[in-house]
Amino acid sequence: MGLSIDGLISGQDTTTLINNLIAVEAIPQTLLKGKVTAAQSYTTAVQGLNTQVATLADAATKAAKPASYDLYKATSSSSQVTATTSAGAAPGVVDVTVGRLAQNQVTVTGPVSTWPDATLTLTNAAGKATVITPASDSLDDVVTAVNAAGLGITATKVAVGAGAFRVQFSSAAPGAANGFTVTGGTVPTTQVKAAQDAQVTLWAGTSAEQAITSSSNTFTNLLPGLDVTVSVVSTTPVTLTVARDDTAITTMASGLVTGLNNIFAVITNRSAVSTTTDSTGKPVTSAGVFAGDSTIRTVNQNLITAASMPVNGHSPSEIGISITKSGTLEFDQGKFAAALAKDPAGTMKTVQEIAGRVATAAAAASDKYDGTLTATITSQESQVKTMGLEITDWDLRLTAKRSSLERTYTAMESRLGELKSQSSWLTSQIASLLPAYTGGSSS
Structure with missing residues (x-):
């Protein structure tokens, strides 16, 4: 912090004077x-x-x-059959009919209030049997045991009135490969919906007729890079086209x-x-x-x-x-x-x-x-860094200069103060000698 020396003896605005001198000194900065x-x-x-x-x-x-130009788009003549392209698509056209949709199997038991058997057996479409042993005869325990077995079969307790329930067994995914049977007990079961694959037929009604199945309702690579999803059974041929995507x-x-x-x-x-004009109208x-x-x-x-x-x-x-x-x-x-x-x-x-x-x-x-x-960016950043260091050096230099000026002006004010004191003393001494020279008396 600078010293406060304004007008101490000389009456000058020393701070402003120093600031002006520093401002001149700081022009390069x-x-x-x-x-x-x-x-x-x-x-x-x-x-x-x-x-x-x-x-x-x-x-x-x-x-x-x-x-990047292997761009193709697929179109379908029916909104109930959607077509999309993927990698490897190529131009082509084919007609299909939809014979059936993929579905999950659903099997239900007869009405029961408790499970009458100690176990039940679930057998998948490949013939692998798994014996399930519930913790008790509670239907909730049966449901829990089946769902915990990780067989891709979901059990659910469904209320059917008069305190009775049916246990519904459903395959988690559609397709014939996910079918199953429930056996090994005295509880009767009924298959409500069979597990089945979706099926489409190519060139239907011709000697080349060809049926194709899928475990889901989507047929992947029906044509190269063409995926087709069906949603409704229909014997009306649907035309699928893959063409270059000019758009x-x-x-x-x-x-x-x-x-x-x-x-x-x-x-x-x-x-x-x-070109603009400033406040004086100058361009x-x-x-x-x-x-x-x-x-x-x-x-x-x-x-x-x-x-x-x-x-x-x-x-x-x-x-x-x-x-x-x-x-x-x-x-x-x-x-x-x-x-x-x-x-x-x-x-x-x-x-x-x-x-x-x-x-x-x-x-x-x-x-x-x-x-x-x-390279231009790197060069400019380097120059800015260098100039920043120079600005910092100027800050130090100007701080030192300000301190030097403040010391100088402080010393000047002190010296002026000393001279003023001497002037006052001399004035008083001269005043005391005047009567002797003029013949006056000091009393």
């Missing part, structure tokens, strides 16, 4: 702080751009792989163009030079953080070149990807759809080539180890 703020703003802007470019690199890398392929191509244009927009906005020109930046300009040019250069002698504009006068890209969905319909392999190959070039350019800029944008 103030300029340095301004450079740090500017560098931090620039670094933040480059980091944001780098993130966008890295995201584009990932998307373009994916779009450059031939497997998904178009979305991939347009997404690549959109990702590029988003980056171009950021670079353009942050490179813009604008003030300000430039974006990327204005005149050769690194950013190179990244922009490399990306636009990668996207717009010919592929095997053909311009990307032939499939609807063209460069505009403003330096952005345009995606013509209608033109792309026409090209895809006319030459699907060639069109997809062109998009793959463009995506591969964009991925290379984007990775060169954003690679986390040696990308040009990454």
Whole structure:
């Protein structure tokens, strides 16, 4: 804390004087702080751009792989039979009829109030028998023992009136393989619903008719990469079709163009030079953080070149990807759809080539180890760190300077105080000598 020496003897505002001297002394530090703020703003802007470019690199890398265009969609002529595609799908069409749905087995006992036997035996569809021994003749103990056996069979006590109950046994999963029998006791049982597989028939009514079964209502890989789920029995043929998903392929191509244009927009906005007026009406020109930046300009040019250069002698504009006068890209969905319909392999190959070039350019800029944008960020962060250390040194230097000035002015005030005391003493001495010189008397 500084000393309070304002106006002690001299009457001067010493604190303000020292502050002004320190402010002059601190001009280099103030300029340095301004450079740090500017560098931090620039670094933040480059980091944001780098993130966008890295995201584009990932998307373009994916779009450059031939497997990314193995995109198919499945359609069904009936809402009661749904079709979806999975890996390995290929074009195809097939008609099916639905003969039956998969179901769980349900078996119930006759009405009982207690279990009359010491045990019961559950035998699965494979012929494996398991003897169940309840803790007592209580139906609750029977239910507990069956459910604890882990046989994939669920027991439930169902009230049927007049104090009587039936025990219901249900297979946990559908399908003929999950069927079972309940034996070994005197309690009568009735199978309410049999365990059964779902069944569809291909080419029904022809000599090639083929029945296919599934333990669930879903048939996996009915065609390569085609999964079908049935919900209603029907003898009316349902047509299932697997075709190339042109919509998904178009979305991939347009997404690549959109990702590029988003980056171009950021670079353009942050490179813009604008003119405003200050409070006095004087024009003030300000430039974006990327204005005149050769690194950013190179990244922009490399990306636009990668996207717009010919592929095997053909311009990307032939499939609807063209460069505009403003330096952005345009995606013509209608033109792309026409090209895809006319030459699907060639069109997809062109998009793959463009995506591969964009991925290379984007990775060169954003690679986390040696990308040009990454290097710029690292350099700026290093400079900010160095300037931060210099600012800290200035803080120490200015603190020492302030202390020195305060000591100087304190000493000056002390010396002025001493001189004032001497002046007062001399004045009093001179005053006492005056009568002797003037002939006066001291009494």
